[in-house]
Amino acid sequence: MSKRVHSRQHAAARASACPAPDTLTPADRYQELFTAVQGARVFADSKTFVDCAPLQDPQEILQAYRAQCKADGFDLKAFVARHFEVQLPPSSDYVSVPGQPLCAHIDDLWPVLTRQPLAHPPAGSSLQVPHDYVVPGGRFGEMYYWDSYFTMIGLVASGRTDLLHDMVVNFAHLIDTYGHVPNGTRTYYLGRSQPPLFAFMVELSERVDKCSATDFLPQLRQEHAWWMRGSDGLAPGGAERRVVRLPDGSLLNRYWDERDQPREEAWLEDVTTARLSGREPGEVYRHLRAAAESGWDFSTRWLAEGAPRKAQDGQAEQDSLVSICTTDIVPVDLNAFLYKLETTIADLAGQAGHEATANEFKKHAAERKAAVIALMWDESQGAFFDHDWRLGQRRSCLTAACVAPLFAGLADQSHANALAATVEQRLLAPGGLSTTECTSDQQWDQPNGWASLQWMAMAGFHTYGHDHIARTIAHRWLATVAAVYEREGKLVEKYALRQVEHQVSTGGGGGEYPLQDGFGWTNGVTRALLHAHPQHTAHACVAHAPEPMHR
Structure with a gap:
């Protein structure tokens, strides 16, 4: 029996052992108790309560609250402490090792960030999956959708193809169970997904783990159907769930x-x-x-x-x-990712001998590409922009999402040529690729840079032959990450893209929560780049100021 077949059978057995999914969210389950806890800010971070484990049957907790909440002197914080256990990150003696090179540090972090699904507390908000998985770190103690792809590329560079395979199977299980990949493996994330990168995951797994991508064709088709729900019969100018029918009849997603x-x-x-x-x-x-x-x-x-x-x-x-x-807003990156999903389905269906399906999805992909170029490509600026379908016009702010059509293979060579010049002039920062041209107090704007966007830009430009800008982004990002690691002994969620020569590069700011250490996709992208750029000075970078890792 082949390794692949045995692994798939093992995965199916593990999946069948998972309990029937409980999809009640904490708000559904605890009702007015939930509102009271979050409204009173019993915990400084709103995520803490929804991740708590109940210490008895949730219905009994709610009944107890209703019986006690109006009594004189009722102490809500004490009530929560009696009935719930805060789920702190698993204890670890891990600290940054003085003098440890960056590459070795990342390799040592994979076990620290790996979780075992059988350890999930009962009646909590966790969604069960059959295999081990890697979390981002910090307050993010569950598996996240698009984060995981950029973690996976680092697992490959570290030789951890076992974890890569397990995570791909986990995502297939989520699609089988819920019809889509949730934002993260929590019940309160079930109403939404994240940028759909399952097709990229399957492609990566086939390339390095020798699995058969056609095994995942049913899940790929199911994910596509989920994103396209509501499209049948949708009139021009209308929108339904994630689908928008433009006035010219073209169909795109939001x-x-x-x-x-x-x-x-x-x-x-x-x-x-x-x-x-x-x-x-x-x-x-x-x-x-x-x-x-x-x-x-x-x-x-x-x-x-x-x-x-x-x-x-x-x-x-x-x-x-x-x-x-x-x-x-009709986003350029979402539609590029769905183009990749459609072309992947077409290719795999063709390999499997399903010609009708292959032709159907080739048509979907061609129509999507034509609509993206017509609505989102600005020839005068040499870049892709998001489209406001209500106003019927392109958005004006240039963002790093413009590289997604390259990453997904949607762009033509002429687009890549123009985009290379535009990105170099308008988005290239001292520390890597800027997230947007706009500066704000939000974390997905200047001055912050994110590992996921660096990788998409580098991979996209490399595919279209623009190796100079791909290499420039890679080298600047590695220098940014290395400078913070050398000074603070850790990798973080995002970075401020400033000069790094005198160690002034810092972790990024803004957003709803403090800067998180860990960190899954930063580790993944950095490890893959270290593998691809063996002569970069980041290899000589060592931790000078170790401190306990906050996960």
């Missing part, structure tokens, strides 16, 4: 969420944003959730153009999100 309530992991923040906006709360919540599906939470990319980019002195960051309009 980000969305099935719910229009505050995000449970950021409940108070979202309620504050909706209140400050003066808009219909459900509309604001949907836009906030859709931005979370994009992975770019948050950015001026999703705000009404001309709206304030920074919160005023003394005002909360939520104030700058009041004009959010995510579902009005």
Whole structure:
């Protein structure tokens, strides 16, 4: 029996052993108790409560709350402490080793960031998967969709193809179980997905693990069907869930969420944003959730153009999100990723002898490519831009999402040639590729840089023969990561892309939560780049100031 067949059978057995999924979210389960805890900010981080493990049957906890909450002197914080256990990151003696090179540090982190699904507490918010998986780190103690692809490329460079295979099977299991890949493996993430990179994962696994990509054709088709729900019979100018039919009849996609309530992991923040906006709360919540599906939470990319980019002195960051309009926008990167999904399905269906399916998806891909180029390519600026389907016009802010058509193989060579010049002139920063041209208090804007965007740009430009800019981005990003590692002995979620010669490069700022250490996709991209650039000075970088790793 081949290794691949045995592994797939083992995965099926493990999956069948997973309990029937409990899809109740903490808000569903605890109702007014949930609202009271989040509204009173019992925990400093709104995500803490939704990740707690109940110490008895959840229904009994809710009944106890209802019986006690109106009594004189009722202490909500004490009640929560009696009935819930905070799920702290697993204890670890891991610290940065003085003098340890960056590459070895990353290799040592994979076991630290690996989780075993059988350790999930019962009646909590975790979604069960059959195999071990790697988490980002810090407050993110579950598996995330698009983060995981960029983690996987580092696992390959570290020789951990076992974990790569397990994670691909986990994602297939999620599609089989829920019909799509959730944002992350928590019940409160089930209403949305994230940038759909499963096709890229399958391609990577086939290349390095010798699995048969055609084994995953049913899951790839199911994911595509989920993203396209509502498209049948949709009239020009209309939108349904994640699908938009443009006035010319072309069909493209947007980000969305099935719910229009505050995000449970950021409940108070979202309620504050909706209140400050003066808009219909459900509309604001949907836009906030859709931005979370994009992975770019948050950015001026999703705000009404001309709206304030920074919160005023003394005002909360939520104030700058009041004009959010995510579902009005057709994003260039999402549609590039779906083009890759369609071409992958077409190729695999052809290999499997399903000619009708292959031809159907070739047609879908060709139509999507034509629509993306017609609506999102700006010849005068030499770049792809998002499209506002309600206003019927391109957005004006240049973002690093413009490289996604290269990464997905959607762009023509002429687009890549023009885009290389535009990116070099407008988005290339001292420390790597800028996220947007806009500076704001949101974490997916200048001055921050993100590992995922660096990799997509480098891989995309390399594919189209622009190795100079690909190499420049890679070398600058490695220098940025190495400078922080040498000074602080860790890798972090995002970086401020500034000069690094005198060690002034720092972790990035902005956003709804403190800068996180770990960190899954930074480790992955950096490890892959170290493998691809063996002469870079980052190989000689060692930790000078070790400290305990906060995960």
